[in-house]
Amino acid sequence: MKVPFFDLTAQYHSIKSEIDTAIATVLESGYFIGGNLVSGFERDFALNCGMKHCVGVGNATDGLFLSLKAIGVGPGDEVITPAWSWISSAEVISQVGAKPVFVDVDPHFYTVSIKELKAKVTDKAKAVIVVHLYGQAADIKPIVTLCKDKGLFLIEDCAQAHFTELEGSKAGSFGTCGVFSFYPTKNLGAFGDGGCVTTNDRELAELIRRWANHGGLEKDEHLFEGTNSRLDALQATVLNVKLKYLTKWTNQRIAYAKHYQDRLTGITELVLPAILAKSVHTFHQFVVQANHRDNLKAYLEKQGIQTLIHYPKALPFEPAYQYLHHTEDQFPVSAQLQKSILSLPIYPELSEEQIDYVCEMIRSFYGR
Numbered sequence: 001m002k003v004p005f006f007d008l009t010a011q012y013h014s015i016k017s018e019i020d021t022a023i024a025t026v027l028e029s030g031y032f033i034g035g036n037l038v039s040g041f042e043r044d045f046a047l048n049c050g051m052k053h054c055v056g057v058g059n060a061t062d063g064l065f066l067s068l069k070a071i072g073v074g075p076g077d078e079v080i081t082p083a084w085s086w087i088s089s090a091e092v093i094s095q096v097g098a099k100p101v102f103v104d105v106d107p108h109f110y111t112v113s114i115k116e117l118k119a120k121v122t123d124k125a126k127a128v129i130v131v132h133l134y135g136q137a138a139d140i141k142p143i144v145t146l147c148k149d150k151g152l153f154l155i156e157d158c159a160q161a162h163f164t165e166l167e168g169s170k171a172g173s174f175g176t177c178g179v180f181s182f183y184p185t186k187n188l189g190a191f192g193d194g195g196c197v198t199t200n201d202r203e204l205a206e207l208i209r210r211w212a213n214h215g216g217l218e219k220d221e222h223l224f225e226g227t228n229s230r231l232d233a234l235q236a237t238v239l240n241v242k243l244k245y246l247t248k249w250t251n252q253r254i255a256y257a258k259h260y261q262d263r264l265t266g267i268t269e270l271v272l273p274a275i276l277a278k279s280v281h282t283f284h285q286f287v288v289q290a291n292h293r294d295n296l297k298a299y300l301e302k303q304g305i306q307t308l309i310h311y312p313k314a315l316p317f318e319p320a321y322q323y324l325h326h327t328e329d330q331f332p333v334s335a336q337l338q339k340s341i342l343s344l345p346i347y348p349e350l351s352e353e354q355i356d357y358v359c360e361m362i363r364s365f366y367g368r
Contacts, residue, residue: 003345003354005306006185010349015241022237032233041236042196044243048163049170049178051198053205056231057212060159060181060195064129065092066229067177067197070207071153073098077126082112083314083334085131089157090315098126102316102324104331108274110287111138113333118146127153132161132171134310135187135253135282136275140166140174147175155179159195162187163250165280172198177208182231182239187253187284188246190235252348253283256355260286260344263359269366271340285310286346293340296365303361308343 012019026037038056046054057063073079075097081089083102093100103116110133117128128147130138140156147154154175158164162180164171172178182194199205210217215226261272271289275281287310290296297307314334316326328335344358 001354001357002304003306003350003358005308005343005345006347007349008184008189011347014349015245018241019238022241023234026233026237029233033230035233037233037240038231038236041231041240041243044240045180045196046198048243048246049198050173051170051178052200053198053202055197055205055209055212056236057195057197057208058229058231059183059193060157060179061088061092062212062227062229063179063181063195063197064088064155064157065095066208066211066227067155067179068092068096068098068127069211070204071127071155071176073126073153076124078122078124079127079129080117080120080125081129082131082133083316083331084110084311084337085133085157085315086159086311087315087318087320088159089129089131091320093129099124100321100324101125102321102326102331104333105133105337106139107333107336109136109139109276110134110337111136112143114139114142114146117143121146121150121152125150125152127155127176129155129157130175131157131159132164134273134287135160135164135284136273137161137164137166137171137279137281139276144174159183159186160284161282162284163246163280164282166276167278173200176201177204182235187250187282188239188242191238192235194231194235194239196231249348250282253346254281256346256348256350256352257281257283257286259352259355260346260359263356264288264362267363267366270362283346285343287341287343289337289340290342291340293342296362297342299365300358300361303357305358305361306345309341310343311341312338314338 042054077098079093084105156178159181161171177199182190212229215222215224269291
């Protein structure tokens with residue numbers, strides 16, 4: 001049996017007629033940048049997230065960068081961010097001239113450790129970028145309190161956390177702003193790059209929109225030198241169609257995660273995903289810690305099962321950050337995760353039979 005890590009073609013075929021009609025409407029209109037399709041998606045996505053404003057941008061990395069620029073982060077500032085994440089949440093800090101300060105993560109939830117975070121706040125700290133990772137919400141309430149006490153901006157990286165919840169509120173609604181990715185493989189994915197920033201602050205939303213549009217809100221208006229980062233009409237119309245299905249797809253991911261949990265429980269060589277209390281984990285990835293991880297990955301590959309490693313190397317140990325001279329003993333949890341983490345296939349178009357097969361092969365590998 002073949003089990004690909006994801007199958008974007010299967011998702012397309014499940015809503016093909018709606019997608020094709022929506023794209024044809026854009027092509028017939030001849031209007032590809034801005035317009036009602038983009039503003040309509042921004043409005044609907046903000047509403048679904050429980051937020052007042054949404055600004056579509058070219059991708060989530062741009063969203064993080066623009067958020068930092070809009071709140072005034074620059075040279076001499078420090079921004080604290082998890083050691084265990086995709087590089088976007090760190091590289092944007094350097095790109096605005098600030099210093100990235102890495103903090104280790106919780107060993108159970110893989111999101112930022114509030115204890116470690118408190119220890120990294122200095123007089124130079126201006127903001128925190130917290131990452132809701134793999135679909136798991138960070139334990140953000142104490143982080144919000146810390147940021148308020150210390151006068152820090154709080155940016156939520158929600159690239160992997162569409163409709164993730166904590167205590168009834170959506171990820172992205174706790175901090176200064178939330179940044180989402182619409183990369184094709186995300187829970188809500190476009191047919192190319194795309195992203196957005198959500199916030200309840202009208203002035204911040206307007207400033208981010210200016211930064212993303214050459215410093216202006218209208219053609220030939222340039223209050224300052226900005227950049228060019230826009231969610232185009234084709235991507236917006238695809239997202240408008242998919243947004244209607246996101247709750248259904250999310251529930252299917254959650255059901256498949258439980259299916260995995262039920263069938264892999266009892267394998268002592270695996271650590272299964274933990275779920276933070278009072279949260280809704282949307283399982284962008286189903287991530288386990290596995291003894292003999294690399295051998296298991298190779299074995300599953302031979303059985304036709306594709307797995308991935310998110311991530312092979314923690315950020316402080318990437319060549320890009322060698323200048324910071326970090327060592328593994330400074331980030332023991334992240335150092336361990338890079339040796340054991342493995343992502344199993346999970347997406348709405350999978351079947352229970354495929355998941356059963358994955359679990360059977362894992363049990364076979366460990367002699368169960």
